[in-house]
Amino acid sequence: MILDFTLIIARWQMLMDGAWLTVQLAAVTTLTGFLVGTLCAVARRSRFRLAASTAGLYVEAIRNTPFLVQIFLVYFGLSSLGLSLSAVTVAIIALTINVGAYTAEIMRAGFDSIHRGQWEAAETLGLTKFQQYWHVALRPAMERVYPSLSSQFILLMLASSVTSQISTEELTAAANFIQSETYRPLETYLLIALIYVALSLAMRVVFWGIGMIIFPRRRRLGTSL
Amino acid sequence: MDTALNLNHIGFLLDGALWTLVLSLMAFLGGGLAGFAVAMGRIAPQRIIRILTTGYVQLVQGTPLLVIMFVIYFGLPTLGFSISPLLAAGLSMTIYVSAYLGEIWRGAIQSVPRAQWEAAECLALSRGQRMFKVILPQAIRIATPPTVGFSVQIIKNTSLASVVGFVELTRAGQLINNSIFEPFMIYLIIAGLYFCLCFPVSLLSRRLERTGVARAQRIELVSA
Numbered sequence: 384m385i386l387d388f389t390l391i392i393a394r395w396q397m398l399m400d401g402a403w404l405t406v407q408l409a410a411v412t413t414l415t416g417f418l419v420g421t422l423c424a425v426a427r428r429s430r431f432r433l434a435a436s437t438a439g440l441y442v443e444a445i446r447n448t449p450f451l452v453q454i455f456l457v458y459f460g461l462s463s464l465g466l467s468l469s470a471v472t473v474a475i476i477a478l479t480i481n482v483g484a485y486t487a488e489i490m491r492a493g494f495d496s497i498h499r500g501q502w503e504a505a506e507t508l509g510l511t512k513f514q515q516y517w518h519v520a521l522r523p524a525m526e527r528v529y530p531s532l533s534s535q536f537i538l539l540m541l542a543s544s545v546t547s548q549i550s551t552e553e554l555t556a557a558a559n560f561i562q563s564e565t566y567r568p569l570e571t572y573l574l575i576a577l578i579y580v581a582l583s584l585a586m587r588v589v590f591w592g593i594g595m596i597i598f599p600r601r602r603r604l605g606t607s608l
Numbered sequence: 609m610d611t612a613l614n615l616n617h618i619g620f621l622l623d624g625a626l627w628t629l630v631l632s633l634m635a636f637l638g639g640g641l642a643g644f645a646v647a648m649g650r651i652a653p654q655r656i657i658r659i660l661t662t663g664y665v666q667l668v669q670g671t672p673l674l675v676i677m678f679v680i681y682f683g684l685p686t687l688g689f690s691i692s693p694l695l696a697a698g699l700s701m702t703i704y705v706s707a708y709l710g711e712i713w714r715g716a717i718q719s720v721p722r723a724q725w726e727a728a729e730c731l732a733l734s735r736g737q738r739m740f741k742v743i744l745p746q747a748i749r750i751a752t753p754p755t756v757g758f759s760v761q762i763i764k765n766t767s768l769a770s771v772v773g774f775v776e777l778t779r780a781g782q783l784i785n786n787s788i789f790e791p792f793m794i795y796l797i798i799a800g801l802y803f804c805l806c807f808p809v810s811l812l813s814r815r816l817e818r819t820g821v822a823r824a825q826r827i828e829l830v831s832a
Contacts (some may be wrong), residue, residue: 447760447806448799449767451778456799459791544672548771555674562682569683572675580670 390565391574401557402578404471408553409540409586412478416539417532419479420486425516427491438487445484450545453477458549474546474553482539489531493524526598533590537583544579554578613793617784624780625801631766631776634698636759639705646710647717661710668707674768676700681772697769697776705762712758716751717743753820756813760806767802777801 391398426438445453454477461468461476468476497520505515525532547556554575562571649661668676680703681696691699720743728738770779781798785791 443807443810444799444803447764447810448802449764449778451767451770452795452799452802455791456795459795463792541670541672544674545768547674555672555678558675558678567686569679569686572679572683576667576671576675576679579672579675580667583670584666 386570386573387567388570388574390567391561391571394561394565397557397561398554398575398578401552401554401575402582404551404553405540405543405582408471408474408478408543408546408551409536409582411475412482412539412543413536415475415479416482416486416536419483421490421521423483423487424490424494427487428494442484442487445481446488450477450481450542451548453481454545454549470546470549470551473549474543474551478539478543478546481542482535485535486532489528489535490524492531493528494520496527497524522597526600529590529594529598533587533594536590537586540582540586541579613784613788613790617788620784621777621780621797621801624775624777625805627774627780628763628766628776628802628805631694631697631701631769631774632759632763635701635705635762635766638698638702639709639762642702642706643709643713646706647713650710650714651717665707665711668703669711673700673704673765674771676704677768677772693769693772693774696772697766697774701762701766701769704765705758708758708761709755712754713747713751716747716754719750720746749820753813753816756809756816760809760813763806763809764802 423438423441426434427442429435454474457477457480458473461473494516501519501523502515505519510518543553544555547553547559550556558571558575562568565571646661646665649657650665652658652661677697677700680700681691681693684691684696724742724746725738728742733741766776767778769776770782773779775783777798781794785794788794
């Protein structure tokens with residue numbers, strides 16, 4: 384049997400729409416996930432026992448259960464609360480909750496790696512806790528864990544394929560639809576696999592560029608990311 | 609039609625959990641063997657082998673596991689291979705795991721100090737002897753914590769096999785849900801069961817990491 388892509392190329396527009404939604408999902412949840420994760424990392428390191436243990440519980444619960452189950456829990460949980468949200472909204476919420484836990488662990492490692500003297504110096508200058516994190520710790524912490532952060536966000540983009548299971552119309556869902564119309568599953572899925580590979584390479588380039596912009600020291604020293 | 613959750617359902621879920629473990633084990637063994645080959649290929653002296661394995665790793669790590677499953681389960685039959693859900697899930701997981709474990713192990717092998725290679729070469733050991741008698745025993749120690757950590761990913765990712773119709777824990781839950789319509793409760797139970805499977809492995813990996821760090825610090829102190 385010979386691979387025949389003509390029927391799939393004819394539905395190219397649908398694949399592009401799906402890929403565009405995948406890109407949007409990844410972009411939005413990278414930002415929200417980073418925000419949630421960083422706040423949780425701060426909470427986990429705080430003196431307040433309750434905040435620290437709640438954040439710890441959240442991180443462990445998410446990291447030890449599959450994303451597929453999490454997304455169903457969010458989907459059915461929200462609807463049993465009487466909220467009827469679109470599939471895309473549910474996907475964004477579930478992806479944010481998921482990646483937030485992983486980011487929290489990474490950022491915590493980053494904050495932990497800041498030298499004691501830096502914290503003490505910031506405290507001596509009379510900075511509040513918020514100012515210490517914002518002005519002193521955040522950027523060097525991010526810089527140290529930047530490689531793990533960026534690969535985590537690429538894994539997040541790949542994980543967004545699972546949201547096809549709650550009928551978000553992203554790339555994988557588009558492929559499911561096309562293969563049911565064309566009876567060409569092998570070609571369809573091989574093609575979207577290549578699109579995903581291209582997307583993850585593109586994301587790597589984008590993260591490299593962002594790293595060059597926000598970490599001037601890296602730019603000067605020319606260290607690779 | 610009011611059927612409440614009963615002991616039969618719980619038994620069915622536990623059955624599913626057993627299949628989740630079987631699939632995880634298959635993925636770990638298959639993926640481990642293939643991953644070892646990938647790690648060897650990535651550091652092979654021949655350039656062409658290095659390029660090919662790097663390409664394989666990039667392809668697999670850039671593709672979602674769900675799509676790999678679809679390619680295998682829906683794609684292979686159109687080439688004339690009939691394939692059962694268990695085999696499709698096992699094969700997809702093997703491919704996925706091999707790329708990640710291969711990279712972890714390559715990193716471990718390459719972090720064995722260069723002097724060890726050179727010393728082994730001075731003792732006139734062949735390349736195979738160098739690898740198996742000198743480098744690997746040291747690399748295994750470095751590789752153990754991240755490998756155990758990745759096993760958690762393997763267990764969690766077997767949930768995607770439910771999508772190709774393999775009845776593991778998640779699929780078992782979906783089937784029960786089809787008859788009693790209490791999705792939130794069922795998925796909570798499933799999440800709890802996954803947690804019970806994964807959390808001990810997570811704890812083990814963290815403990816191994818801590819003792820590994822302690823050992824590395826001791827070595828540093830001795831050599832300093």
